[in-house]
Amino acid sequence: MAEDGTQPTGGTARRVVLDAMGGDHGPAETVPGALRARREHGLPVVLVGRTEAIRRELRRHGAVGEVDVLHAEEVVPMTEAGAGAAARPGTSLMTGCELARREAAAFVSAGSTGAVVTCAVRTLGRREGVLRPALAVALPTPAGSTVLIDAGGTADPTAEMLAQFAVMGAAYARNVLGVADPSVGLLSIGSERGKGNRLARRAGQLLPAMPVRFQGNVEGHDVLAGIVDVVVTDGFTGNIVLKNIEGCVRTTLGLVARAGIAEPRRLDQVGRLYTADTHGGAALLGLTGTVVVAHGASTSAAIARACLVASGLAAGEDLVPACGRPPVETVT
Amino acid sequence: MAEDGTQPTGGTARRVVLDAMGGDHGPAETVPGALRARREHGLPVVLVGRTEAIRRELRRHGAVGEVDVLHAEEVVPMTEAGAGAAARPGTSLMTGCELARREAAAFVSAGSTGAVVTCAVRTLGRREGVLRPALAVALPTPAGSTVLIDAGGTADPTAEMLAQFAVMGAAYARNVLGVADPSVGLLSIGSERGKGNRLARRAGQLLPAMPVRFQGNVEGHDVLAGIVDVVVTDGFTGNIVLKNIEGCVRTTLGLVARAGIAEPRRLDQVGRLYTADTHGGAALLGLTGTVVVAHGASTSAAIARACLVASGLAAGEDLVPACGRPPVETVT
Structure with missing residues (x-):
């Protein structure tokens, strides 16, 4: 199951779902990032994206079978500003977000911020009251x-x-x-x-x-x-x-x-x-799940750090309360 | 004429009109700033504001009679955001802007940016075509x-x-x-x-x-x-x-x-x-005169530098051309 499964292999810890195709460097940084998260911090990570490109990187690092891989054929380009097209089915972003929702896992992407926000809102949804x-x-x-x-x-x-x-x-x-x-x-x-x-x-x-x-x-x-x-x-x-x-x-x-x-x-x-x-990315707050958006230029170290932050956030998932609406009538 | 005159004493060089009451520190920094501009760079400066407060500072620096002073009773507080009230007559800002217009001199203030912009636009006016x-x-x-x-x-x-x-x-x-x-x-x-x-x-x-x-x-x-x-x-x-x-x-x-x-x-x-x-302030562009807005926290060194920048800008006053209007119909 290691390379095409959607079942967790990491025991009790919830997996971190990582968009392997996101970021300026794609699998060249996300794959070693996932490996660092796994090897240095024991985090179970699932890589989502083009299996072929991911396997090539895994081979390069002598790590075939070491992390789970879920295939997604489509890639959302970094130039995509986040409108509807980003949320089309079959992209690594959408496939990853859907897996994160099913597993209540944290999701990490270094993709276009607008596209990540669009996909995460569509799949995970907003918390009650959050605009x-x-x-x-x-x-x-x-x-x-x-x-x-x-x-x-x-x-x-x-x-x-x-x-x-x-x-x-x-x-x-x-x-x-x-x-x-x-x-x-x-x-x-x-x-x-x-x-x-x-x-x-x-x-x-x-x-x-x-x-x-x-x-x-x-x-x-x-x-x-x-x-x-x-x-x-x-x-x-x-x-x-x-x-x-x-x-x-x-x-x-x-x-x-x-x-x-x-x-x-x-x-x-x-x-x-x-x-x-160091800071490892920005937490997208206000959704019914944990999403961390890493910098587009992220190196493998930044990706590993983002996975760690996401895992920590997911562990205390109810930390962000539902938001009260402000008293709209005072707006002038 | 030195302390209450509105006639230039500085020979051929155009004077720099300085709002003595502007900035977080008022005359305590603007007066020594004007003295530095005069002593170190030979700039003729006119201080505009409450004569009594300005004279007190001039005395403290042993410089009575060394720079021109024009009385203005009112002071625009730093908290004034720049709406109509800032442009009331009798303030050091308005009196200074009017003197600058009459003399085609440069104007410098460390007052509230919004208030300086309002007064400068009302007295000096915009260049043709500038929105x-x-x-x-x-x-x-x-x-x-x-x-x-x-x-x-x-x-x-x-x-x-x-x-x-x-x-x-x-x-x-x-x-x-x-x-x-x-x-x-x-x-x-x-x-x-x-x-x-x-x-x-x-x-x-x-x-x-x-x-x-x-x-x-x-x-x-x-x-x-x-x-x-x-x-x-x-x-x-x-x-x-x-x-x-x-x-x-x-x-x-x-x-x-x-x-x-x-x-x-x-x-x-x-x-x-x-x-x-060091940078000495921001040039307010698009008006029919030269205005430099110094930082509210300006020290005397920053004030002197702002006067120098203003004098330099005024020397090449037509450097900013009238602006063509953009083709509005392409806006969606």
Whole structure:
């Protein structure tokens, strides 16, 4: 059953279903990633995608039979923005999501974020009351971590969706990062109440009524400062901020290295804090299952880390509560 | 005439009009900033604001009579978001903008960005064909500079406005930074055409028809990478990205210092690249005059630098051409 079965081989631990075709590098990184997750962390992983391409990589690593494989003929290209076409049957994404639903397993993909969100919503469905799912990423700060939500799940949310993201982000901080009473800030362009674009101003009116400890607006320079436990924003801004941080850390360390102030090799220990290899991907919250979206450029180390995060999240699957709807009538 | 005159005392060079009350620190930083601009760079500066507060600072620096002062009784608080109230007569902002218009001088303020934009638009007016002004900032990259536009002028632009920002940003790169044929990227959440929120997708349809070398989408990690000369975005995202870079550089260097890899004092030379003290403020483009908005937290060094940038911009005042309107009918 090892290479074409859909039965778990990993004993009692729930399997992690991995989209083998996702990411910029496809099986060349996902297969060794699955092997690392299995060998280094004992995680049972199922690879979903083109059997032939997956077997070739398994052979290359001398690992035929070591992880389960489920065939899916179609591949969703990285350029697919997530509209209906992404959710066609027979793709590694859809086949993987369906297997994850049947087994109540966690699902991991480094595919196009929009496509993963579309497929996951269609197969797993939203939790009761949730308007839209959102991506949560835990960013390291000097004194701990800050959850950035939405890091790219919903590019054009409404203010009501943003208000719910705050509740999901606070639940993530509480249950995954162990913060007892997480504080929440709304990302905007001024710390004063009422500053922002239309969306942020409306969300700022709704958030005081949500069941979270809302601290008002925070600004771009506050994201990594650790002044709040959760930073709430729309998926467009959040995705740009997340990637801006990656690029900015790289540029800054590059300038330090070039100035000859520090050894490049030793700077890597700081750089690694802000790469996908370390944070392992974003959790898609608000669904009736666990989904982790890894960075498109993920290496095998990042893939293995994403599988580990997904497995951990699935173990405490009810961590994210159903969201109350915000009081819509206060929106102006 | 030195302390209450409105006549230039600086010979042939056009004066720089400085809002003495703007910024988090007001005259405590603007007055020594004006003195630095005068003493170190020979710039004739007029301080506009409460004469008494300005004189007190001038006395503290042994500089009574050294720069011109124009009295304005009212102060626009930093919390003012820029709606109509900011443009009331008698404020240091409005009085300063009016003096700048009469003298065709450059205007500098570290006040609330929204308030400065409102006052500048009302007094100086937009250039022909310009839908909205935008803030341009030159960010240092490993190999040169990238212009970020809009860094906070217009929080909710239309796609047509974004298309014009590209033209203004390219003119800035050409005329201020000396880039012969600047390339332009649209900030979005995927490099592929069609990825983005509604606004970015629409702008992506308009930009190929604009008179700029449009290279398609760029992502958050590209902003400091120098892959394009101009990064175009809306003022909400741009302001958050700009401040995110400041915070991210600070956090990264702090982590390097804490890891004991480099001497904190030597790291400052990298940190200084991304503070307001160095870039000196954002140019508000698209008006019939030169306006520089300095960071609210500006020190006297940042104020002096902003005055220098403004003076340089004013010297080549016609550098930003009138903008053609994008072909509106292609918007879907």
